[in-house]
Amino acid sequence: MTGAYALHALPDDEHAAFERHLAGCEPCARETAELSAAVARLGLTATVTPPAALREQVLRRIPCVRQEPPGVGTAVRAGRAGRRARPLSRWALAACLAAAAALGGTTVWQHQRAEDALHRASGARQGADEVAAVLAAPDARARTAALGGGATGTVVVSRGRDEAVFAATGMARPAAGKVYQLWFDHDGTMRPAGLMDPARTDQAVLLRGGVDGASGVGVTVEPAGGSSAPTSAPVALLGLPV
Template structure:
């Protein structure tokens, strides 16, 4: 493989699509080629953003409720209320008008309450979207950091995992592909390995087989990471034998 060939492998390297031999050759090339190192970091960050992209669809609850209420209200033609001998509206007519007014007010209040509820739901969804974007930006910052170092491994079940560490960011990102679903009522938990002492680094999303996770907390001198299966909500300390233990790249 020539030096010219190596310049064309930045995209394949960022997507983990190289063979072991090609990957080792390209890593040696990166150490001496600043343009390729920069392009690889940018492509890795872009791949992470695409993998974490989310879309939010507004819930049609308000429309459904309004349409459902319409079917329960029958429109009638106006009728003149009966008059008493004094020429005033009779009591039944006055009561009917009051009940109609009360019903309208109640319907307006209910619809207003639904609108407020819908507004709150929209605000919650917007806040979740903002948090997702912020998380994506933090992940991209680690992957694109000039001092980012990466190590890949094969996990049980054939999944592949890659950890990227940046001392400058004092953070680590774990990217996994093909992860099997955890057992019912369980979740994958990440850990920093502080010389044999495990420190929680957050939970993985149990519903996604491919994901990028910003490990919670600072590196703080950790030498590696581990993955265990824990009860939903996570544990303060590992309660099972680690599925995988990885040393951070030097």
């Protein structure tokens, strides 16, 4: 079940049962961590250049999209259960977001929501491209560790680019008003390296600033907006791969 767990493909009951098993099985925990790291690297290195006319095509079709009647979405999802879905490219996802924003509103509202979705998708694509550049670097090296509670953390470093990425899977959401903050560890001295999205349990973040001789990466829980220095003990501390 390690492969299905790493791909988040287990039903809820099997997912919970496997996490209980992981707590007492070191071989499965190690294999799951390795597979989760591989999934993160393979998934994030795929980039697609959008067609030049995509934005105009999406906006032109928005007024023609009819709102789905109640119950249809549930029936469609139930009919598709158990079938493996084809992964969407980032820009296909952007088109879906724009179309979803259009359902059931006025033309002006539709247009604005579509614009917002496309802007967000553009920013997400730029960030994903930066992460992918590190993961695909010829000198990229990775280190993976279990973070507790079934979560897994992976640090990928490119010395040539002087950049690092932290990828996490299965992290519990922080408490309200809190955020996970990333740090470069310089032999016990922590340097701020960015914030994680508190709403996501699986994500990859390009660490802010160069690696610059750091020996590891730490994660702490901080007030929303982050701190200039850690205010809590690290929930994770990973040495950088050599």
